Amino acid sequence: MSGTPKLRNDCFALPAGVDWTPVDTALARLRDGLAPVTGAETVPLDRALGRVLAEPLVAARANPPSANTAVDGYGLRHADLPDAGEVTLQLAQGRAAAGAPFAGSLPPGHAVRVLTGAVLPEGVDTVILQEDVTAAGGAIRFRAGLRRGANCRRAGEDVAAGAQALPGGHMLRPQDLALAAALGHGALAVRAPLRVAVLSTGDELRPAGAAALPHQTFDANRPMLLALLARWGMVPVDLGAAADDAGQVRARLERGAAQADAVIATGGASAGDEDHVSAVLRASGKLETWRIAMKPGRPLALANWDGVPVFGLPGNPVAAFVCALVFARPALLLLAGAGWRAPLALTVPAAFSKRKKPGRREYLRARLDAQGRAEVFASEGSGRISGLSWAEGLVELPDAALDVAPGTPVRYLPFAGFGV
Ligand SMILES: Nc1nc2c(c(=O)[nH]1)N[C@H]1C(S)=C(S)[C@@H](COP(=O)(O)OP(=O)(O)OC[C@H]3O[C@@H](n4cnc5c(N)ncnc54)[C@H](O)[C@@H]3O)O[C@H]1N2
Numbered sequence: 047m048s049g050t051p052k053l054r055n056d057c058f059a060l061p062a063g064v065d066w067t068p069v070d071t072a073l074a075r076l077r078d079g080l081a082p083v084t085g086a087e088t089v090p091l092d093r094a095l096g097r098v099l100a101e102p103l104v105a106a107r108a109n110p111p112s113a114n115t116a117v118d119g120y121g122l123r124h125a126d127l128p129d130a131g132e133v134t135l136q137l138a139q140g141r142a143a144a145g146a147p148f149a150g151s152l153p154p155g156h157a158v159r160v161l162t163g164a165v166l167p168e169g170v171d172t173v174i175l176q177e178d179v180t181a182a183g184g185a186i187r188f189r190a191g192l193r194r195g196a197n198c199r200r201a202g203e204d205v206a207a208g209a210q211a212l213p214g215g216h217m218l219r220p221q222d223l224a225l226a227a228a229l230g231h232g233a234l235a236v237r238a239p240l241r242v243a244v245l246s247t248g249d250e251l252r253p254a255g256a257a258a259l260p261h262q263t264f265d266a267n268r269p270m271l272l273a274l275l276a277r278w279g280m281v282p283v284d285l286g287a288a289a290d291d292a293g294q295v296r297a298r299l300e301r302g303a304a305q306a307d308a309v310i311a312t313g314g315a316s317a318g319d320e321d322h323v324s325a326v327l328r329a330s331g332k333l334e335t336w337r338i339a340m341k342p343g344r345p346l347a348l349a350n351w352d353g354v355p356v357f358g359l360p361g362n363p364v365a366a367f368v369c370a371l372v373f374a375r376p377a378l379l380l381l382a383g384a385g386w387r388a389p390l391a392l393t394v395p396a397a398f399s400k401r402k403k404p405g406r407r408e409y410l411r412a413r414l415d416a417q418g419r420a421e422v423f424a425s426e427g428s429g430r431i432s433g434l435s436w437a438e439g440l441v442e443l444p445d446a447a448l449d450v451a452p453g454t455p456v457r458y459l460p461f462a463g464f465g466v
């Protein structure tokens with residue numbers, strides 16, 4: 047039996063003689079090899095959520111635009127106050143409210159009624175809280191000791207007119223729409239959303255909800271990936287499922303390249319007899335197949351189809367999901383003009399034990415327990431889709447060997463940091 051390979055009972059063991067690409071090398075190659083492809087358009091604020099700023103957001107006016115009072119109270123001139131003791135100030139006629147400024151300037155030795163948000167009347171540089179005064183007979187009395195500028199907001203103290211409030215490439219969240227509105231913008235220059243086509247491959251696949259025989263598998267990757275793309279602010283394009291047939295796969299990829307800026311295909315990424323995605327991409331002459339030193343998700347195909355990047359992800363749903371988060375997301379966001387984004391990583395104590403071998407990075411389905419420790423899903427099998435729903439993030443174990451025991455610090459990547 048000499049020359050017969052040794053049996054490997056670990057389906058994740060790294061076969062010898064293969065050029066394994068470390069995760070960081072693959073990420074660096076993606077980052078260096080891709081550039082934004084989307085054009086710009088102007089949209090009103092109510093359509094800007096989740097869009098990517100095409101240029102920096104510059105304040106058309108200051109926030110706040112004028113000095114104003116932060117509280118309901120009385121505006122006064124600090125220079126009129128003694129250093130200590132009790133103070134009495136006469137009240138001026140009239141008042142200042144938000145949207146209804148005081149007419150004229152504050153007479154010396156007087157105070158004026160002001161309501162939260164009102165522009166400070168001319169002469170007012172300090173406001174005393176109404177709870178701190180006794181008002182009677184057209185005058186107010188209070189203790190000295192008020193700081194100059196107390197309870198006032200300076201013009202532009204938040205953002206000065208002309209200042210950059212958000213960088214180009216920023217993905218707009220609800221609070222950013224508030225900022226843009228406050229700074230005088232009713233519409234924003236944003237990038238056109240990235241269109242990403244999704245293709246499933248495999249003779250065994252049946253659409254969700256259809257009749258299926260025991261040897262058939264419901265297409266779980268396609269609804270998952272289409273939904274991920276929507277979460278990332280992209281326009282999903284559904285290419286359906288192709289059979290394990292080179293002609294069909296080629297036709298779908300051509301459609302994807304015509305209708306989208308990028309394509310994600312799952313299944314057929316490894317080197318088996320039915321792995322037509324790799325074969326078709328290889329025939330087009332522009333395939334880079336990477337065997338990534340990671341678990342799950344070893345096979346990853348990257349290709350250029352008529353100028354459109356194609357990501358060939360593994361068929362196993364867990365591997366497809368992890369590869370979509372780790373590789374496709376940063377690459378697609380870069381194409382979308384949102385820059386390269388590393389995921390949010392927290393260091394937390396492990397709630398589990400594991401002896402990790404060297405040579406590949408591992409991603410475990412995980413969530414935080416009540417003590418803030420990372421617990422992991424009972425199985426590492428990459429067809430165990432239920433673990434993705436059980437999890438709220440991933441534990442990322444380093445390329446090197448590591449013995450994890452309860453309490454060992456580990457990197458926890460919450461799904462929220464991937465926009466999921
Ligand atoms: N001899 C070897 N076999 C395999 C290796 C290996 O290194 N040597 N790697 C394994 C790993 S790891 C993975 S992951 C898969 C990757 O294979 P493919 O990307 O070619 O995927 P398929 O073979 O088409 O499918 C794998 C598995 O996933 C199911 N699948 C595929 N698409 C979907 C879908 N849209 N929804 C739900 N499930 C799907 C498919 O039915 C298979 O069960 O290769 C291993 N084999």
Ligand code: MOO
Pocket residue numbers: 340341342343344345360362364365428429
């Ligand atoms: O590692 Mo495969 O890519 O099952 O998961």
